[in-house]
Amino acid sequence: MISPLALAIIEDQAAIRDTLHEYLCAQPEFRCVLMAESVEAFLRDLPTAAVPPQLILSDIGLPGLTGIEGIPLIQAQLPGAQVLILSVYADAERVFEALRAGAVGYLLKNTPLAQLKENLLQVAAGGSPMSPGVARFVVQAFRHQPVAPAAFPLETLLPEPLTARELEVVRGIEDGLSYQLIADRHFISLDTVRSHIRNVYRKLQVNSKAELMARQLKRQRG
Amino acid sequence: MISPLALAIIEDQAAIRDTLHEYLCAQPEFRCVLMAESVEAFLRDLPTAAVPPQLILSDIGLPGLTGIEGIPLIQAQLPGAQVLILSVYADAERVFEALRAGAVGYLLKNTPLAQLKENLLQVAAGGSPMSPGVARFVVQAFRHQPVAPAAFPLETLLPEPLTARELEVVRGIEDGLSYQLIADRHFISLDTVRSHIRNVYRKLQVNSKAELMARQLKRQRG
DNA sequence: CGAAAAACAACATATTCATGTCATACCGCC
DNA sequence: GGCGGTATGACATGAATATGTTGTTTTTCG
Incomplete structure (x- = not known):
């Protein structure tokens, strides 16, 4: 901690x-x-603050x-500031509103x-x-949203079955990654990725990344 | 705590x-x-578990x-179970996928x-x-979202419209063709294909053939 | 008409990819 | 114990791709 964090309440x-003031300001991490x-008072007094x-x-x-309404106003004045909500309200609607407005977190007063x-x-x-409980609301908001179907068009209709490792590499390609990124993702070397790709190409009878992906595209609609 | 929580890893x-096994199972809260x-092994051995x-x-x-792919399969077998992800991956896309799939939380391996x-x-x-960092991704996904997080358009961020010629070139890529073949198909020069590709990449915010195709793949299933 | 957008094109350079050849290690299996 | 398959990896080379810069021509539209 180089310097204490400038905090406003x-x-x-x-x-x-x-x-809050007594406790937090007694901590060396905060100022x-x-x-x-x-x-309104916050925005009015902001210019008088020694440090933003x-x-x-x-x-x-x-x-x-x-x-919640204040968040955008505050951020307009302090582009780098982060607003953490501390509220008694534990309803999903208010949580979402706060996050949409730009809050970086949401704590309950307990x-x-x-x-x-x-x-x-x-x-x-x-x-x-x-x-x-707040986090759970947020996480649940994601649920059952457009999920990539868990069915695998690839495993079916394969002339020669791919091994687990080969499938992982193919998934990397489908995600649009470079060989190096695929290597990083699975903690193997670039040359090993090449090695697997080579075998996949032989098994699937293709000769390029593009052909492999075109195959998948076709399989999806056809 | 009446009875220990039945845990699977x-x-x-x-x-x-x-x-993980040594540490967690030494705790009285877990079993x-x-x-x-x-x-696959989890689903196979699930029937042998003393307690679900x-x-x-x-x-x-x-x-x-x-x-991630396993979550829906697991929940189909264990409707009441909650899946917590423990991963080395800290990228936003993977976090969202996990939550959409039904994960209740996402921790990093550190x-x-x-x-x-x-x-x-x-x-x-x-x-x-x-x-x-994971929570921050999730919170930021809410930002400046008009209403309910009904659809998460990470790529629905309206792409600049492509011209007719650009679309033809993109189709060639989707068909798995090389630049030269695309040029031949439309009786234009290789450099012209490059030129169009360049503009498409700028408009769609991608930097490789593979990313472009990954985008299309995602669009089809998502 | 004149400006803007789109299409077309060349040249250069750096990176990534495809492919060949070879080698080590582990595992299951007859 | 050897054999085949899988996973890992190194080294090398030519092909394909990505990207920057700079043009000309054609089309579109106010």
């Missing part, structure tokens, strides 16, 4: 705000540069603008202070901490 | 598998009911089916064992643990 309840009881905040811990339920500190550090390190 | 590297080195696993910790890079244990318990408690 937006929270309307004085008791909670003070608790509290701004405390506000609303988004890098991390902003914000409530949602605030007088005036909500914390989060222990020690953990809150850890989570703020995670944000600074490029993480996106979310309270357990 | 799918990991091809014996050393890692053994480490390892199945260890497998591939999805509730939690499944799975690698992605496996011989044969990948861990996760300390103690934390891994905590994360497994979180899963059982309805959480969705993700390694910091």
Whole structure:
């Protein structure tokens, strides 16, 4: 840690705000540069801050603008800042709104202070901490969305069956990777990839990456 | 904790598998009911398990089916089971695929064992643990999304329209032809084909034949 | 008409790919 | 124990591809 992280807190309840301030600013990792009881107050006082905040811990339920509505406004002023939401609301809709607005994480107010500190550090390190139930909402939003069919057109109708390793290499090609990237993906050498490709080409009777992929394309529609 | 959580592990590297087994099964919270080195082996040995696993910790890079491809198959056999991914891959595309397939969380292999244990318990408690960088990908996928994350258009980012000639050239590529053959097909010079390809690559944001074809493959199934 | 877009083309250079040849190691199996 | 198959890897060479720069001609459209 070269220098402490410039932290700002937006929270309307004085008791909670003070608790957060006392605890977090006692930590050597942070430096509290701004405390506000609303988004409006935050934006108003921003020019007075000694250092522009890098991390902003914000409530949602605030007088005036909500914390969610504030995110784009804050980011317009502080392009590099990251907003972490700290809210009592645990409903999926509000979580999605916050993330769409640009929040980098979403914690519930029952989060222990020690953990809150850890989570703020995670944000600074490029993480996106979310309270357990919140994360589950987010993950579930992905579910049963366009999934590549788990059926394998390749395994069927093959003149000569490919080995597991060969299939992995073929998948790399289908993903549009170069030999080097395929090698990295499977922790084998470039020459080994070449070796497998060679055998695949013989088995499938093709002579280039393009022919191999054209084969797959045809198989998909035909 | 009334009874230990029934845990299964799918990991091809014996050393890692053994480490996970030794550590996790020494914990009173867990009971390892199945260890497998591939999805296929897992499904094969599933009937022999004394208790059906509730939690499944799975690698992605496996011989044969990948861990991602395995999720729907596993859930078909174990409707109540939750699959947590433990992978070396930290790319956004793979994370999204895993979550779409039904994974409840995504951890990187550099996760300390103690934390891994905590994360497994979180899963059982309805959480969705993700390694910091992974969570950030997921959160960013929500950003500036108008409404529900109904469709995740990572490539639906409207491509600049291709001209008629450019489309003809792209079709040639999809047919697996070399530049020279495409040139012959349309009675234009090799350099002209290059010229068109260059523009197509810029418009579609790709840098190789393989990426272009991978895009088409994805478009067809996705 | 005149500007913009598209099509066509050449030249150069760097990277990636296809292919040949060869070698080592492990595994299952008769 | 040897044999075939799979996985791994090195080295080398010519072909194909990617990319930059720079043109001319044709078509499209305000």
